Amino acid sequence: MRVLVIGSGAREHALCVALSSDPAVTALACAPGNAGTRAIAEPAAVDAADPVAVAALASSWRADLVVIGPEVPLVAGAADAVREAGIACFGPSEQAAQIEGSKSFAKHVMSAAGVPTARSWPVGGPAELETALDETGAPYVVKDDGLAAGKGVVVTTDRDAAVEHGHRVLEAGGAVLVEEYLDGPEVSLFAVTDGTTVLPLLPAQDHKRRDDGDAGPNTGGMGAYAPLPWAPPGLVDEVLATVLQPTVDEMRRRGEPFSGLLYAGLALTSRGLRVVEFNARFGDPETQVVLPLLETPLGGLLYAAATGTLADHPPLRWRDGAAVTVVIAAPGYPERPRTGDPVTGADAEGVLHAGTTVDAEGTVRSAGGRVLAVTAVGEDLAAARQRAYERVAGVRLADAHWRTDIALAAVEGRITLPAAP
Missing domain, CATH: 3.40.50.20 (Rossmann fold)
Known part of the structure; x- marks a missing residue:
């Protein structure tokens, strides 16, 4: 093939x-x-x-x-x-991909399918923005309704910052969605589907903020790990039954069948499971930790989804252990990343290239904000994390930035689920 x-x-x-x-x-x-x-x-x-x-x-x-x-x-x-x-x-059709391309569209699908998600208020102008923020109260969640490369959302207790983000999107000709704040840890769960059958993969967790301690601006993702030792038993089955299968069924009912990779961004809140967002493709950097743990050959799996034969595919097989990936970013990321710097050590085991190119002399150079994703697998999360950071130490990129706490809270047992009200 x-x-x-x-x-x-x-x-x-x-x-x-x-x-x-x-x-x-x-x-x-x-x-x-x-x-x-x-x-x-x-x-x-x-x-x-x-x-x-x-x-x-x-x-x-x-x-x-x-x-x-x-x-x-x-x-x-x-x-x-x-x-x-x-x-x-x-990969999904143009119509089906609107589940990521338009957050309002995704909300309509979830409402029709009975999928649990945050309450939301579509905003078309400044006055509606103010009204919606009054309705939700702090913390404020303001989203660009369209594609924003994972950086189109502001979650803040600062109303001025929420208003500023909303105005910026509106002034650029975009639409805004204000949502209620969801407490609890977030989970990324991928599912391969042919539009009827749905096969969930391993849950993972992304680190969206640029700096340690979940500080700094939102990014496309600074690292990830899988699986999740703190996840409640039966989480994948619950997501399949209440989120993934109902969404795929609703898309098919609408005449817009979704075939490809359905990515559910989830929050495990005090009031139960809620969908934060859907994406229409493999997530980055979660893909870098999910695929190394998959024993099932990937080509056959994706071909079965693409040809409508996923129901005949054997059950997925997974390796024991865990995986961690740490993103090495260019200086200035995400606002104004510097590019063109030489990169050494990028050919080592586990180093995945994100934003790189090769010049006429054969030198690898940075060509984007996120330059590398350094990945390792270990017998458990602690071992994978240690190995990943050992590999990070072997990479050289001038003034590079990376988080030092990817997967640390999970290793130390500091992630807890919020108590029910």
Whole structure:
């Protein structure tokens, strides 16, 4: 099977690593890829946001399966274009991808499906913003209704900061969603689906804030770990029954079947499970810790989802142990990341490239805000965490920034579920 991966981040590098170990995958390409993916996958030039270009590349490269990593090409309709070219594609249609492309759309789907989520107030102007903030009270949650690369939400007790974020989005021509605050720890749970059958993967936890102690601005994610030793028993079964399957069933009922990777961002609140958001693709950096623990060959799993045969796929198999990934970011991330700096040690085991390129002399250089995702697997979370930070120490990037507390609270048993009211 010839597999083409679309994207250029650490998520796509992790996908390529997993796909390259699948005996059924006989050829692998990543477009446009990065300095790390080219070591295991054939590079190809493409504008990932152009559905016609993606489909043309898939056809010319003779792909049997296309795996679309980022949300932008999905929301633009790249999966539709690939399927119209007669090629199997792992990724939802343009219509179905609106579950990530529009938070208001996702709320309508959840309401119809009876999925538990935060109350929300759509905002179209400054006066509505003020009214919604009055209704919710602090802490305030203000979201960009559209795609924002994981950085479009402000959670704050500072009303002025909430108003400023809402005004900024509105002035840029976007729509705003104000939500009630959800207490409790957050969980990321991926599910592979063909639009009918749903197979959940391992739950993981992302660290969204830039700095230690969950301080600083929101980012695309500074690290992650899996599995979650503090998660309540039966969590995955509960999410499958109350969130994932009802959502997939509702999308199919609407005539907008969701096939691909459905990502549920969840909060385990004092009032029970609540959906924070849906994404329409593998999350980054959670993918970097979930896939190393998956024993089931990835190519066959994604092909079954892309071809509507997931019900016939064998049960998923998982390795024992845990995985931790630590993101190494460029100075100035996320506001104004500096790029072009040389990177050394990036070819070591477990180092996944996020924002890198190779210059004419063969030097790996930073090319984005998140530069590397350094990943390790261990017999337990403490061992995986120690190994990941040992690998971080072997990387050199001038003035780089990373958190030193990824998975630390879980290792130390400091994550607790809020008591019911």
